[in-house]
Amino acid sequence: MSELHLGVLICLVAIAVLATGIPIAFGLGIVSLGFLIAFEGFRSIDFLADTLFSGLDDFTLVSIPMFVIMGAAIGSSRAGGDLYEALNRWLNRVPGSLVISNIGACALFAALTGSSPATCAAIGKMGIPEMRKRGYSADLATGAIAAGGTLGILIPPSVTMILYGIASETSIGKLFLAGVLPGLLLTVLFMAWALFLSWKRGERLVDFDRRYTLAEKLELLPRVVPFLVVIAGVVYALYGGIATPSEAAGVGAMLCLVMVIVVYRIWNIQHLWQILRDGMRESGMLLMIIATSILFSYMMSSLFVTQSVAQWIAGLEINRWVLMLFINVLLLIAGCFLPPAAIILMTTPILAPIISNAGFDPVWFGVILTINMELGLITPPVGLNLFVINGIVPDVSLPTILKGALPFMLCMMLAILLICIFPEIATWLPDTLMKR
Numbered sequence: 001m002s003e004l005h006l007g008v009l010i011c012l013v014a015i016a017v018l019a020t021g022i023p024i025a026f027g028l029g030i031v032s033l034g035f036l037i038a039f040e041g042f043r044s045i046d047f048l049a050d051t052l053f054s055g056l057d058d059f060t061l062v063s064i065p066m067f068v069i070m071g072a073a074i075g076s077s078r079a080g081g082d083l084y085e086a087l088n089r090w091l092n093r094v095p096g097s098l099v100i101s102n103i104g105a106c107a108l109f110a111a112l113t114g115s116s117p118a119t120c121a122a123i124g125k126m127g128i129p130e131m132r133k134r135g136y137s138a139d140l141a142t143g144a145i146a147a148g149g150t151l152g153i154l155i156p157p158s159v160t161m162i163l164y165g166i167a168s169e170t171s172i173g174k175l176f177l178a179g180v181l182p183g184l185l186l187t188v189l190f191m192a193w194a195l196f197l198s199w200k201r202g203e204r205l206v207d208f209d210r211r212y213t214l215a216e217k218l219e220l221l222p223r224v225v226p227f228l229v230v231i232a233g234v235v236y237a238l239y240g241g242i243a244t245p246s247e248a249a250g251v252g253a254m255l256c257l258v259m260v261i262v263v264y265r266i267w268n269i270q271h272l273w274q275i276l277r278d279g280m281r282e283s284g285m286l287l288m289i290i291a292t293s294i295l296f297s298y299m300m301s302s303l304f305v306t307q308s309v310a311q312w313i314a315g316l317e318i319n320r321w322v323l324m325l326f327i328n329v330l331l332l333i334a335g336c337f338l339p340p341a342a343i344i345l346m347t348t349p350i351l352a353p354i355i356s357n358a359g360f361d362p363v364w365f366g367v368i369l370t371i372n373m374e375l376g377l378i379t380p381p382v383g384l385n386l387f388v389i390n391g392i393v394p395d396v397s398l399p400t401i402l403k404g405a406l407p408f409m410l411c412m413m414l415a416i417l418l419i420c421i422f423p424e425i426a427t428w429l430p431d432t433l434m435k436r
Contacts, residue, residue, distance in 0.1 A: 002308075004308055007300070010035060014027070014346065015337055015338065017030060018337075018338055019337060024292075025285070033045070033299075036303075044302075053291075054294070055295070056287060056290065056294075058166065064162060065280060066253040067157045067249045068159065068282050069257075069275065069283075070249070073257050075113055077266060079109065079122070079260075083105040083123075084123055086220040086224045087105050092211070092212055096195045096198025098136060099136060099144045102148060103194060105148075106119050107187045109123060110153075110155050115159075116152040119151070120392075124389055124393075138400055142404050143401060143402075143403070143404020143406070144404070146385045146388075146404070147411075150385060153340060153373060154183045154371065156177070157252065158176070158179060158370070160370055161370060163340075163344050164369060167352070169352075170366060171434070172245045173434060176245070177239070178429065179370065182426055185419075186374075189415060190408055197407070226259045229255070230255045230259060293345030293346065300349065306353075320358040327354075328372060328416065332375055332376070332379070334376070336379050337381070339376075340377070344369065367426040368420070368426075371412055378408070383405075385405075
């Protein structure tokens with residue numbers, strides 16, 4: 001069996017194993033160890049522990065539990081509801097104001113949590129019932145939240161970006177900066193579609209039943225300003241030359257804990273322990289996935305699959321943009337079946353040298369990859385955000401939610417196209433603030 005055929009077999013087996021619902025870390029570990037034993041014998045077990053633990057011997061990984069705790073702290077408070085209500089009061093007279101307010105709240109909440117499901121749950125629990133009560137159709141209300149929640153893995157801080165940075169040995173600071181403008185671009189595209197569809201359908205063009213006074217609009221600002229302070233604190237620590245990404249993550253986690261204690265009065269020891277427990281549980285899961293993905297990469301390299309795939313693609317001599325189209329299609333298909341963490345950690349070791357040889361910027365590609373992962377979150381059969389939304393409003397069917405999310409998927413594809421045509425959308429900010 002050739003290395004290329006072996007690579008196809010490994011991918012099919014990995015997808016089949018992960019499709020059973022087994023935890024990603026165990027699935028990757030079983031596949032990796034199984035193929036190593038099958039082709040190299042039981043002596044390969046001697047390197048198992050060293051490979052797993054050496055993969056975690058990276059100071060950058062400290063940022064993962066810090067950012068996860070940051071998101072857990074925000075998710076445990078009424079922060080999502082306050083963001084939604086504040087934006088709704090200011091945008092009350094805009095056509096499609098409630099949908100636009102929810103998308104804006106998703107973008108801000110995502111910037112603090114970095115989690116798409118958490119963003120969907122926090123904003124959707126308040127926003128979807130309110131939109132439906134005001135006359136918005138179920139597909140638009142649910143689709144907007146499902147798509148808005150995906151911004152959680154693009155707008156920094158993003159755990160997905162950290163995973164890609166570690167797997168591709170790319171600067172996490174540059175990746176965070178690269179996600180800012182594309183994140184804003186996607187937010188604007190989502191809002192533009194929501195405004196257009198609301199206007200076309202005539203769905204509550206203006207909420208005439210309520211006008212907010214200036215005092216009412218300013219009332220919630222003391223609860224929203226701390227969000228901006230936290231974001232500014234992390235950005236200043238990271239890009240002001242004060243701290244590394246791991247240290248900046250610690251600053252963010254501390255600021256978020258202080259905010260929920262001071263602003264939201266969450267100082268009960270039991271509540272704080274729950275935040276730390278949930279954060280460490282998710283962090284442990286991510287670190288186990290990273291460790292077994294290192295083993296998976298070692299297995300692919302040891303069996304010469306990675307090198308053979310790179311040589312085969314280099315020998316095709318096709319236009320690099322055709323190559324990029326194939327890569328996007330591959331990522332989109334993979335996103336239909338696997339979660340973002342698994343895709344990134346499985347494919348990056350193979351794709352990274354191909355991207356470099358084709359002359360693409362790895363920071364730029366990190367943004368393209370992340371938007372593809374966003375698409376996977378709202379693409380059946382394993383679109384996680386679709387199921388989160390369905391759990392919030394069980395009376396709305398999955399096909400209806402998917403129908404509402406479909407135009408937002410097209411917005412994501414348009415964003416990928418724009419970033420391909422104008423790569424500066426992703427590269428200008430990191431190149432300007434962090435000179436090569």
